[in-house]
Amino acid sequence: MNHVQLPPQFAFLEPFVDDWGSLATQDERYRKRQDLSQAKLEAFHAALAPRLEEVFTYLDTFDPAALPAAEALLFRVVLGLTEASQAVEILGQPRIPHAPYPHTVNMEWVGYQPH
Amino acid sequence: MADISKHMTKACDMSLGNAFVPVEYYTSPDYFRREQDMIFRRAWLMVGRMDEVPEPGDYIVREVPTLKANVVIARGKDGQVRAFHNACSHRGVALVCQPRGNTMTFRCPYHAWLYRIDGSLSAIPGEQDFPHVDKAANGLAGIHLDTWGGFIFLNFAQEPEVSLSQFLAGLDVMLDGAPFEQFPFCIRVTDEIDCNWKNLVNAFNEGYHVAVLHNKTLRPAVVPKDNPHLHYLDVKQFGPHSTGTVQRNFDYNPDAPALTWVYAQMLPTSAPDLDAIKQGRAGFHDHPGINRLKIENFGTETITVFPNISIQPLANGYLFYQFWPISERRMRTEVRIYSRHAPRTLREEYAMASTLAATRDVVVEDMAMSRLQQIGMESGGKTHQQFGQNEPLLRMFTRDYEAYLAGAAM
Numbered sequence A: 001m002n003h004v005q006l007p008p009q010f011a012f013l014e015p016f017v018d019d020w021g022s023l024a025t026q027d028e029r030y031r032k033r034q035d036l037s038q039a040k041l042e043a044f045h046a047a048l049a050p051r052l053e054e055v056f057t058y059l060d061t062f063d064p065a066a067l068p069a070a071e072a073l074l075f076r077v078v079l080g081l082t083e084a085s086q087a088v089e090i091l092g093q094p095r096i097p098h099a100p101y102p103h104t105v106n107m108e109w110v111g112y113q114p115h
Numbered sequence B: 001m002a003d004i005s006k007h008m009t010k011a012c013d014m015s016l017g018n019a020f021v022p023v024e025y026y027t028s029p030d031y032f033r034r035e036q037d038m039i040f041r042r043a044w045l046m047v048g049r050m051d052e053v054p055e056p057g058d059y060i061v062r063e064v065p066t067l068k069a070n071v072v073i074a075r076g077k078d079g080q081v082r083a084f085h086n087a088c089s090h091r092g093v094a095l096v097c098q099p100r101g102n103t104m105t106f107r108c109p110y111h112a113w114l115y116r117i118d119g120s121l122s123a124i125p126g127e128q129d130f131p132h133v134d135k136a137a138n139g140l141a142g143i144h145l146d147t148w149g150g151f152i153f154l155n156f157a158q159e160p161e162v163s164l165s166q167f168l169a170g171l172d173v174m175l176d177g178a179p180f181e182q183f184p185f186c187i188r189v190t191d192e193i194d195c196n197w198k199n200l201v202n203a204f205n206e207g208y209h210v211a212v213l214h215n216k217t218l219r220p221a222v223v224p225k226d227n228p229h230l231h232y233l234d235v236k237q238f239g240p241h242s243t244g245t246v247q248r249n250f251d252y253n254p255d256a257p258a259l260t261w262v263y264a265q266m267l268p269t270s271a272p273d274l275d276a277i278k279q280g281r282a283g284f285h286d287h288p289g290i291n292r293l294k295i296e297n298f299g300t301e302t303i304t305v306f307p308n309i310s311i312q313p314l315a316n317g318y319l320f321y322q323f324w325p326i327s328e329r330r331m332r333t334e335v336r337i338y339s340r341h342a343p344r345t346l347r348e349e350y351a352m353a354s355t356l357a358a359t360r361d362v363v364v365e366d367m368a369m370s371r372l373q374q375i376g377m378e379s380g381g382k383t384h385q386q387f388g389q390n391e392p393l394l395r396m397f398t399r400d401y402e403a404y405l406a407g408a409a410m
């Protein structure tokens, strides 16, 4: 998996692959958000949020059930923004005020295997 | 809408004078034991949806942590849905080990006693050594089960004191036909936290905290100018259950590129679908028992089912919250986010993951505050909590809680 590369036109996300690229569940992304600085979350958001449509226009051309390795990596990185955007657009900080740290929450999609 | 304030239900409108509530209810192990015996072993408890077991042979396993119960809910060949304790008649093993599945038999992994999907015992290996065991009398131990609106309720009493319909006391009638089944797909969010379960029950029974605790998450979307403390409107009582109407800001339009992109893919559970409203296909929006005032900026009807459930029908689905006591100072929260369908595209998966993260963050705010509340109450400096006129449902819950602990009929 280490040698999988992002599709070349999305190389701008390369700096964020280490943080988000290997996370497999929403809870792992939530945990990651808690451990990143707000500055790092903002940098990720600034790079990706304005280009979401471009990313998904590209991903639309693949079968969601059979993403090739590079596109699967791209989607995993992009899913990181579901957490990072909460910190950047809503909370103004990585962690929820007063919540336990580290905090994990079990999240199960019943009958669907999320990426 | 003219003056909304006349619809803000106050405690005095409901003749609820109990403004001071002992902290002991929230901190004492003795009260927890009484809650187990006098409430959770007597009330009908919601544990799932019929559409979780749509076909004969489908089963799910559910925990009821308050009673340490491990329950199998299974649809038989005859189409009937039944509930059993997950405990082998031989030596007690919790024999159903998968959280869900489809089968016609359950085989105990210890010595292979075999049960049918209806719970009856069908075979004992080496049966000659169990001449004293009457197979007909040794099925899995049944639990009373009934349904309303597609929701499965259990009753752990030997014989329930009242039927489910009597227990729901008219709530079921008012909400008859509410289209829960239009939203079959769910994401379950569960967490355990160090606080009394009633802290969370109370948090979901008042809007007073929303502008403060949820200042960044919920307030911009839901707290309207004409109701800054988010009083629930038109509160209705049904025995120990209640409903209340909650507004929303229809002009909420955050300057937030990721969220804006999500809205364009698939509206979050709570965001009003203006086109659907106009076309009369907005799910719960048109049900006569919901938003009886017909307020234009309707957000949700918050439905509280005693003892531990809050349901919020929303524009594009509904939220289901359940609060299980584990001890006087530990509880489990289960949140289910129901939508019309599973993600069909990667865009929808992203949008639903984003809504999941946003919903979870709000609930985590409530749980975080409930934990601080527990620390404060256990510190011992205060003997009472004080409930305002704007917290009528907290007083109502307490009134009924006290009555049941004292043995009042369900």
Ligand code: FES
Binding pocket: B088, B089, B090, B091, B092, B093, B095, B108, B109, B110, B111, B112, B113
């Ligand atoms: S405990 Fe189940 S077969 Fe022995």
Ligand SMILES: [Fe+2]
Binding pocket: B203, B204, B209, B210, B213, B214, B362, B366
């Ligand atoms: Fe809240």
